[in-house]
Amino acid sequence: MFKSILIRFKWSIVGATLLSVVGALAGIVMLKIITMQVSQLGAGGSPGPYAFPIFVGAVSAVLLFSLLSRYLLAKLSARIVYEFRDSLAKRLLATSYASIEKIGGHRIMAAMKTDASKLSDGLLLLPGFIYSFVTVLLCLGYMVYTSWQLFTVVFVLIALIMFVSKLILNRGLHHYLRLREYEDDMFSGMKTLVDGVKELTINARRRRFTYDEILEPNFAVIRDRSVKVSLIFTMLGSMASTLVFFVIGVIVFGSQVYFPQVPLGVVVTFVLTILYMVTPLQSVVDSMNRFSDCSASYRNIEGLELGEPDEFERRTDLTRQVDDSVADWSTLAVRDLVFEYQSDLEDEYTFHVGPVNTTFRRGEAVFLTGGNGSGKSTFAKLLVGLYQPDQGSIQLDDQAVYDAVDISDYQQMFSTIFSDFHLFEHVLNAAGELESDEVIGRYLTELELGHKVTSKDGKFSSVAMSQGQKKRLALLMSYIENTPVCLYDEWAADQDPRFREIFYTQIIPQLKRQNKLVVVISHDDRYFHLADQLVKFENGQIVVDERQAQPQQYHVSEQAELVMA
Structure with a gap:
């Protein structure tokens, strides 16, 4: 992902880098002018009439080209960050529900919150890094041109420093990767606090255990690892600036002993050049440390095995022609459908559903019932395409889903409310556009929510x-989305008796009159006689599949009168 983004902007990077080269060359010219004037002053001479104007021009060139290159690189890095975030969002939206379940929500949240943020921040360092890196390279080249003997000494010393820094950096990166693992565990623990708040509030022993055995030890490990990581990276930054002066000392004191033939002006040139390199070199080292963080974050994100942006574009292309079989059908059937949950190798038991065979008809209400863990919710996820069956098929009339019918087109037939549903804030109509406030307000009033929500x-x-x-x-x-299939998982479980009655006696019949297939997961046996088809699951198998020739009518009490038009 990241490599493809850089390839797209390669010419912009090359152009901005060339400007950085020009700015760095102007800096070298500025150094050359200073060293020449120092040599003339040491020899008792005086500056020429054009020396200072040339020096001012060189300083202006350094300022102009450095600002211009940094500006272009800043725009470029901002575009790269945008492309990265855009691509990451599309990849996540293109990832299947089963894959997200396998990855784990806490890992995804940690990656989105921590890794994506660090990677974005690291990309914003790109302008300063490129300019500083080019400056350091040209300074080294200038030293080679001035005296290869002294440069050899400088190069060996810098190579030794870089080697030691690399060893320390690898150690720091190891601790950082371990720190990220503990941070993932921390997010999982914090999620437990939120999801289990009721149980933890009631059970003081579990509350104490959760803190003492899960949270606090994790916090302590993160604290200790954070200190190590911070110390290592801080030490690297300090080494870069401190050891530069050690190199200067070696040049000044060692040149007179081992290279007496080297003129004083050359020594001064090396000292000024190294001093000029201090800030860029510090920037390069600091950026390399941050880029190490980015590298680890990038590997964490890539390790999630998310989908591809192209798949997101394909599956959300609203202009694509939808197959006629999705728009005009009368039966939805499953044939020899089998699905088995993936489990750890140590777990001998794996729950599976199937083989399942049944047929649903459009314009009817189907009630799925059964005990907890009987397989009805898993079957519902198979039916809507959240899980892909291991064997068997789902058919619209005689067209097989996944083969003759595109799964993305098929899923657009459904409007679902699962027991663990997420409530979005924006209301979209059948065209995928925001619904008018007038229509929303009318339904809010009918559902007796007008006094709470606008x-x-x-x-x-x-x-x-x-x-x-x-x-x-x-x-x-769901009503405004106006899809041909509505699937509601235990919708009435959290309703008062009046709205439960409204759901079964008014809302479901109204949806049927609109020629919709209504699939309801329910334990309300009081209303089972209102179903056109009753399907009961046990241990992943259908044990009852009954159709009623004519569903019985239910007397609607005056308190339950509601009109959904």
């Missing part, structure tokens, strides 16, 4: 409410 420009004013009220908002969104 909408502006298609966005809810708030989604902070009870679970039952959130489900009503989700139902509103």
Whole structure:
């Protein structure tokens, strides 16, 4: 991903680097003028009439080209950061639900929060790094031109310093990678605090155990690792500036002993050049440390095995012609459908669903029932394409999904409310556009939420409410999406008796009259007689699959009157 982004901007990088070269060359000219004047002053001479204007011109050139190159590189790095974030978002949106489950939500959140942020910050260092790196290279080249003997000494000393720095850097990178693993564990622990707040509030022993055995030890390890990482990288930065003066001392004292033939002016040139290199060299070393962080963060992100941006574009292309079989169908069937959860090698038991065979008809209500862990929710995820079956097929009339019917087109048929649903703030209609506030307001009133929520420009004013009220908002969104299949997982479980009755006796029949297939996962046996088809699961198998010739009517109480038009 990152390599492809750099390839796209390679010519911009080359152009900005050339400007950096010109600016660095102007700096070398400035150094040359200074050393020449120092030599003339040491010999008792005086500067020429054009020496100072040339020096001012060189200084101006350094300032102009350095600012220009940094400006272009800053724009370039900002574009690269944008492309990186854009590509990362598309890759995540293109990743299948099963893959995200396998990766783990806490790892993804840690990568998005920590790794993506560090990688973006590192890319913003690119302008200063390129300019400083070019400056250091040209300074070294200037020293070779001035005296290869003294340069050999400088090169050997710098090579030794870089070798030691590399060893220290590798050690720091090792500790940093370990630190990232502990930070992933920390995010997992913090997620436990949020998800298990009810149980932790009630159970003081588990609350104490969670803190003493899970959170606090992890915090302590992160504290110690952070100190090590910070110390190593700080030491690297200090070495770069301190050892430069050691190199200067070796040049000044050693040149008179081992290279007496080297003129004093050359020694002065080396001293000034090395001093001029201190800031760029410090910048290069600091950037290399940060780039090491970026490298580790990049490997963490790539290790997530996310989808590809092209797949996101393909699956969200609203202008693509949808197959007629998705728009015009009458039955949705599964044939010999089998799915088995992947498990660790140490786990001998693996839950599986199937083989499952059943047929659903458009314009009818299908109730899926069964005990907890019976396989009905897994079957629902297979039905909507969140899981891909290991064997068997899903068919629209006689067209097989995944083969004759594109899975992305197939999934657009569904509007779902799972038991662990996420409530979005923006309300989209069937065309994928924001719905008008007038329509949203009418449904809010009918669902008795008008006093709690309003909408502006298609966005809810708030989604902070009870679970039952959130489900009503989700139902509103599902209704406005106007898809041919509606799947609701335990929707009525969090409703009061009145709205539970409204759901089964008014909302579902209204959806059926719109020729929608309504699939409801339910334990409300009081309303099972209202289903056109009742399917019961046990141990991943269908044990009951009954159709009613004519679903019985249910007397609607006055308190449950509601019109969804």
